[in-house]
Structures are given as structure tokens and as C-alpha cells.
Amino acid sequence: MAETIIRFGIIGCAEIARKLSRAVALAPNATVTAIGSRSLDKASLFASANNLPPDAKIYGSYEAVLDDPDVDAVYVPLPTGLHVRWAILAAQKKKHLLLEKPVALSAAEFDTIIEACESNGVQFMDGTMWMHHPRTAKMREFLSDKQHFGELKSLHSCFTFAADHDFLENDIRVKPDLDAHGALGDAGWYCIRSVLWAADYELPKTILALRGPVFNEVGVIMSCGASLYWEDGKVATFHCSFLSNLTMDMTAVGTKGTLHLHDFVVPFQEKEASFSAGSELAFNELATAWVPQPSKHTIGTDLPQEALMVREFARLVENIKVKGLKPEKKWPTISRKTQLVLDAVKASIERGFEPVEVGK
Known part of the structure; x- marks a missing residue:
């Protein structure tokens, strides 16, 4: 049909x-x-x-x-x-x-x-959009593999781009009455989503905004970061910015394996995307090389994400x-969790970088 x-x-x-x-x-x-x-x-x-x-x-x-x-x-x-x-x-x-x-x-x-x-x-x-790329499903398989990845211990995410003068002066994302979250709402949303995705959408217990956020002259965030903490000991960090070179990195570290990718928001190429993964990585006898080395996995797609x-x-x-x-309730549930973390990051910044518990 x-x-x-x-x-x-x-x-x-x-x-x-x-x-x-x-x-x-x-x-x-x-x-x-x-x-x-x-x-x-x-x-x-x-x-x-x-x-x-x-x-x-x-x-x-x-x-x-x-x-x-x-x-x-x-x-x-x-x-x-x-x-x-x-x-x-x-x-x-x-x-x-x-x-x-x-x-x-x-x-x-x-x-x-x-x-x-x-x-x-x-x-x-x-x-x-990156949630729908077939690479994302393939990476989930690796993170769910207890034998090769183990238990998630830490996650690090970064999405930055160097906005030009016109953007920094006129784009809606720098206007407090239009997009008051600035870089946190734009680039930071992707970072937060990647953290939650890797943690299988388990919300952290506590958020601590990192010191040194940058604001424009009307008080909109241009650059910021945060640390996230779970009750079972998992930790994550992210950084987002309109003021640094284009970077889209994500690293998930487990007890037995590690996943890396460098283009998680927008793949380097439209028709394929890659990630690297390694299990039980170690040094050789003289610690001059890795044995084994992480392997690269490339996933093709007929349609862009x-x-x-x-x-x-x-x-x-x-x-x-x-x-x-x-x-389907899956998608609004994921969106709401992402928004809860974003809210907690902003609250931590506003409270002088105090720890903030994530809402429910």
C-alpha cells in the first residue's frame, strides 16, 4: 500500500x-x-x-x-x-x-x-535533525553493547561556530525578545541532547554551569558550558559558543569502550557519516602506540538527515x-527533558554558578 x-x-x-x-x-x-x-x-x-x-x-x-x-x-x-x-x-x-x-x-x-x-x-x-541519521542508531547499538562498551561513565560534547559580525549584531538568536537563550538555546540544545541521548535519556540529578559565560551587550548568552552529574556517578560536560571555530565533537566513555565523532550535528558529508569506536584499548609494551586502535565505522544514507x-x-x-x-509520545518526552536541562543550566548561571537540581 x-x-x-x-x-x-x-x-x-x-x-x-x-x-x-x-x-x-x-x-x-x-x-x-x-x-x-x-x-x-x-x-x-x-x-x-x-x-x-x-x-x-x-x-x-x-x-x-x-x-x-x-x-x-x-x-x-x-x-x-x-x-x-x-x-x-x-x-x-x-x-x-x-x-x-x-x-x-x-x-x-x-x-x-x-x-x-x-x-x-x-x-x-x-x-x-541528527537524531534521525542512521549513524545515530548504529552508535546506539555500540553504547548498548555491555560487552564492548560497558557502562557509561562520562560524556563530553562541544558545538561552536564563529558567527560573523552581521550575525552577532542582527540575528534573532542574539535578541533578548526573540531568542533569549542565545548560544545555549541554539548550539547548546544539541549538546544537551547528545548528553541525554548517550545516557539513554536518564536525567542528571544536578547541573553546575561553568564560570566564564560570555554575554552580548543586551545580556544574551554568546558562549557557556556546564557540568552534569548523575546519582550513579556518571558525569558530563558541554560547551557551546557563537565565538569559536566550527566544532561538533562528542565523546562517550564507558567502562570497556569509547565512542568519538567530530560532526554530530551536521555530518561532514550529506550521504555518509562516520564515528570511531574502540573497546578495551591499551598501549603496547613501550607505550608508544595503541593496541588495538579504535575502528572507524561509516554509514551511508540515501536521504539527508x-x-x-x-x-x-x-x-x-x-x-x-x-x-x-x-x-507518539517519545518525541515530546525527549524534548521536555532537553528543555529541563537547559533551564537548569540557565538557572545555575543566574544564581552565580550554584549547583541546581534538574526539575521533573
């Missing part, structure tokens, strides 16, 4: 929406049906510049997209400060919701979004729309 084509509406013409519209075009079970902006001209320019289908509807408001009966799901790349309003309205209009990260300004705010989704029977997923995300989201929407199934 052929897959049902899920019809997407996009509200907002942010730069990331270009990537998502391409992903929808590549996904075999999705299409862009509508694009909406606060300006009809801007929506028209987006449609032509990004090769949207010729029959895609072009609207000069977000509301028009949500009111369109031909739209099954919406992608919302709006600034975080606008998420509550538009995500809740989308849910109330029975539109399944693919929401950019960070999902909200706080976990309490996110809870209102999820309540709207649950009460209206709509699927929620956030836009953390963002298209795989769209395909999975559309499949879940089809399950609801055609098969009468309930929305």
Missing part, C-alpha cells in the same frame, strides 16, 4: 526553513502545500527561491496557513519567544507540529504546548490520520 503524502505548511521564512523545505521535497511521503509569512511578498520570494511546488499556496499571514484545510502539519521555524502562541494555535487548529529548537523559553512554557497537542490529538516533534526527520514525522502523522493511532 502506497504511503499517504502528508501536506506541510511552513509558517515563517527563516533561513532554516530553506533547509526544511528541501527536506520535505526529498521525503517520499511529504510535500509543501503552503507557505506563510507576515509579508505576502516575502512568502512569494521564498516559494520561488526554494522551488516550492507550483500549486503551493502563498499566504501573507501565519493564520492563513493554519486555517487552510489542505494543510496536515506545520513546520514552525519562528523565534523561540513566539513558539507558545503559534504552536498552541497550530495544535488547536488540529495541525501536527514540527517545531524548531529550542522548543520554548522554559519547561513550564513547553508544557502548555504539549497540553495543547495532547488535547487536540496532534503529533509533536522538534527539529533536532533532515529528510529522514521529515519522513519519520510524516509517517507518525499518517498513523494518526489514516490508521487512527495515537500520537
Whole structure:
């Protein structure tokens, strides 16, 4: 039986929406049906510049997209400060919701979004694309292998990029009224997610923000980091920044094995991605070399990770729309845990780098 084509509406013409519209075009079970902006001209320019289908509807408001009966799901790349309003309205209009990260300004705010989704029977997923790459599933196999990886002991994650002057002055991610979390909400979201993913989504007990965060002149975080502590002794650290060279490293260390990768957010290449793994690593007799050496694992994919995300989201929407199934709770649960850790990091910074217990 052929897959049902899920019809997407996009509200907002942010730069990331270009990537998502391409992903929808590549996904075999999705299409862009509508694009909406606060300006009809801007929506028209987006449609032509990004090769949207010729029959895609072009609207000069977000509301028009949500009111369109031909739209099954919406992608919302709006600034975080606008998420509550538009995500809740989308849910109330029975539109399944693919929401950019960070999902909200706080976990309490996110809870209102999820309540709207649950009460209206709509699927929620956030836009953390690397979660959907086949490499991620292959790495999970290694971390779950007690014989070769053992028990997770520590995790280290880093996502930085050197933003240019225009970004640091004008991007929504440096504006307190639009994306008040700054680098913590943008790059830091990926770091926090990687930590939770490696820990199989077990929340840490305590968060301690690292000293020395950098703020811009209006108080938005440009660079920061934190340590995370679990009751069983696991520890993790992460660093995120708009002010350092592009780096996307993640290292998970177990009692018997180690996993490394250097491009966890966006793979070096679109059609394949690699990681290195080693078990029971040691030195040779004179400690001049490693024996054995970590092995490299390369995983190919026919679709880029963002298209795989769209395909999975559309499949879940089809399950609801055609098969009468309930929305999958896995994705909002993961989003909420990520937001809880983000909230605790920010609280630790605001409290003078005191330890903060993670909320529930």
C-alpha cells in the first residue's frame, strides 16, 4: 500500500526553513502545500527561491496557513519567544507540529504546548535533525553493547561556530525578545541532547554551569558550558559558543569502550557519516602506540538527515490520520527533558554558578 503524502505548511521564512523545505521535497511521503509569512511578498520570494511546488499556496499571514484545510502539519521555524502562541494555535487548529529548537523559553512554557497537542490529538516533534541519521542508531547499538562498551561513565560534547559580525549584531538568536537563550538555546540544545541521548535519556540529578559565560551587550548568552552529574556517578560536560571555530565533537566513555565523532550535528558529508569506536584499548609494551586502535565505522544514507526527520514525522502523522493511532509520545518526552536541562543550566548561571537540581 502506497504511503499517504502528508501536506506541510511552513509558517515563517527563516533561513532554516530553506533547509526544511528541501527536506520535505526529498521525503517520499511529504510535500509543501503552503507557505506563510507576515509579508505576502516575502512568502512569494521564498516559494520561488526554494522551488516550492507550483500549486503551493502563498499566504501573507501565519493564520492563513493554519486555517487552510489542505494543510496536515506545520513546520514552525519562528523565534523561540513566539513558539507558545503559534504552536498552541497550530495544535488547536488540529495541525501536527514540527517545531524548531529550542522548543520554548522554559519547561513550564513547553508544557502548555504539549497540553495543547495532547488535547487536540496532534503529533509533536522538534527539529533536532541528527537524531534521525542512521549513524545515530548504529552508535546506539555500540553504547548498548555491555560487552564492548560497558557502562557509561562520562560524556563530553562541544558545538561552536564563529558567527560573523552581521550575525552577532542582527540575528534573532542574539535578541533578548526573540531568542533569549542565545548560544545555549541554539548550539547548546544539541549538546544537551547528545548528553541525554548517550545516557539513554536518564536525567542528571544536578547541573553546575561553568564560570566564564560570555554575554552580548543586551545580556544574551554568546558562549557557556556546564557540568552534569548523575546519582550513579556518571558525569558530563558541554560547551557551546557563537565565538569559536566550527566544532561538533562528542565523546562517550564507558567502562570497556569509547565512542568519538567530530560532526554530530551536521555530518561532514550529506550521504555518509562516520564515528570511531574502540573497546578495551591499551598501549603496547613501550607505550608508544595503541593496541588495538579504535575502528572507524561509516554509514551511508540515501536521504539527508533532515529528510529522514521529515519522513519519520510524516509517517507518525499518517498513523494518526489514516490508521487512527495515537500520537507518539517519545518525541515530546525527549524534548521536555532537553528543555529541563537547559533551564537548569540557565538557572545555575543566574544564581552565580550554584549547583541546581534538574526539575521533573
